Amino acid sequence: MNETRQSQVIVITSGKGGVGKTTSSSCIATGLAKEGYRTVVVDFDIGLRNLDLHMGCERRVVYDFINVVNGDVKLHQALIKDKRVSNLSILPASQTRDKDALSKEGVNNVLSQLREKFDFIICDSPAGIEKGAFLAMYHADQAIVVTNPEISSVRDSDRILGLLSTKTQKAEIGEQVKEHLLITRYNADRAEIGEMLSVKDIAAILSIPLIGVIPESEAVLTASNIGNPVINFPQTDAGQAYSDVIERLLGKKTKLRFVSPKQQIWEKFLNVFKRDKSQQEEIL
Ligand SMILES: Nc1ncnc2c1ncn2[C@@H]1O[C@H](COP(=O)(O)OP(=O)(O)OP(=O)(O)O)[C@@H](O)[C@H]1O
Ligand SMILES: [Mg+2]
Numbered sequence: 397m398n399e400t401r402q403s404q405v406i407v408i409t410s411g412k413g414g415v416g417k418t419t420s421s422s423c424i425a426t427g428l429a430k431e432g433y434r435t436v437v438v439d440f441d442i443g444l445r446n447l448d449l450h451m452g453c454e455r456r457v458v459y460d461f462i463n464v465v466n467g468d469v470k471l472h473q474a475l476i477k478d479k480r481v482s483n484l485s486i487l488p489a490s491q492t493r494d495k496d497a498l499s500k501e502g503v504n505n506v507l508s509q510l511r512e513k514f515d516f517i518i519c520d521s522p523a524g525i526e527k528g529a530f531l532a533m534y535h536a537d538q539a540i541v542v543t544n545p546e547i548s549s550v551r552d553s554d555r556i557l558g559l560l561s562t563k564t565q566k567a568e569i570g571e572q573v574k575e576h577l578l579i580t581r582y583n584a585d586r587a588e589i590g591e592m593l594s595v596k597d598i599a600a601i602l603s604i605p606l607i608g609v610i611p612e613s614e615a616v617l618t619a620s621n622i623g624n625p626v627i628n629f630p631q632t633d634a635g636q637a638y639s640d641v642i643e644r645l646l647g648k649k650t651k652l653r654f655v656s657p658k659q660q661i662w663e664k665f666l667n668v669f670k671r672d673k674s675q676q677e678e679i680l
Contacts, residue, residue: 403511406518406645407536409560411552413523415544416580419616420638421520422450423627424540427642429484430627433515436475439489440532441522442498448488451478452623462490465502471509480628485514495528507535525559534564538574540607544581545592550601553577557604576607578641583612588657595655608641610634611654 408421418441425437439447439461448454459474464487471487478484487510490497510517521532533539539560543553560573567573579598587594599606610616615632619625627638633654643650 403514404516404537405507405511405535406516406538406540407521407533408518408540408542409521409529409533409556410523410542410549411525411554411556412544412549415523415542415549416610416616417523417542418446418450418520419620419626420540420542420578420580420610421447421518422625423635423638424641424645425484425486425516425518426478426481426625427627427638428516428518428645429478429481431642431646432483434483434513435516435518436485436487436510436514437518437520438487438510439520440498440528441520442489442493442495442528443491444522445489445491447520448476448486449623450620450625451486453478453486453488454623457488460488460490461506462493462497464506465498471506471513480624495522495526498528498531500531500534503531503534525555529556530559530563533560533573536560536564536573537566538576540576540578541602541604542578542580543598543602545579545583545587545594545598547593550593550598553602557602575604576645577602577604578607578610580610581612582609582654584655584657595652606652607644608637609652609655610637610641 408417410417421437425435429435448457453476456476459469463469464471464474475485475487519532522528541553541556543549561567564573579595583592586592595609611633613634616626616634619629626632626634629635637654640650
């Protein structure tokens, strides 16, 4: 990143829990670092502490975000350098404290130190609309609203959009957080037959720009079980979809993938086969 450009704080948020925020935070941070940007991913989910598992560094956690907020240790003592990707650091959450251990002033202080060191600061938010989620979004320049193709998730995302436009530092000074919609766990076949909301439906309800669609994929669980973000597996569908998200975040107009039903391809194939067969019958 150009030295004169400001760092960007990106919050990965959602109303509903378990939609793929931590998966997305680990992949987006890894993807940006692979592009050469100095990147840190911060776990705001105090008490649960999942991000370090997704990043495969759980055994290396000595100090955490709360220790830095409380002034027990310096920031550099709590930052963990990723072993796979240079330029990437993780600031883990505490597992023993509860979410009230984060104070607004403490977070302000840590975020301003991170802005000096990094180009991108990715904040993995807890679900819901409680203190931890507010603190995670407060400093955001950009927000990625993670949504599953189901009505409850979409409705909760809509509530989060309301908060992003009122409860952030940007909102306080009359500016807007740049919002992006990320649809995860998408199954194009099921959307086609109306068992899930389609990309078009979700985008129409939330009416914010779409940054990507991540397919429902077994590769995500396999990757998180071995503590290696799925974006590090370029042969997988979800890995490719997250790489596309990085390209779009960096301003490229990358075409959407994994949004068309697989059945359609088979049906087309079968139609060609049927047509060939009837032509043969006509000739005979
Ligand atoms: N694209 C996907 N395909 C299949 N499974 C997925 C996908 N994305 C996430 N998951 C699974 O969904 C579950 C929740 O994911 P994750 O922990 O990233 O969500 P979260 O939003 O951070 O949850 P929480 O609100 O509890 O913090 C995990 O088991 C994860 O493996
Ligand atoms: Mg999470």
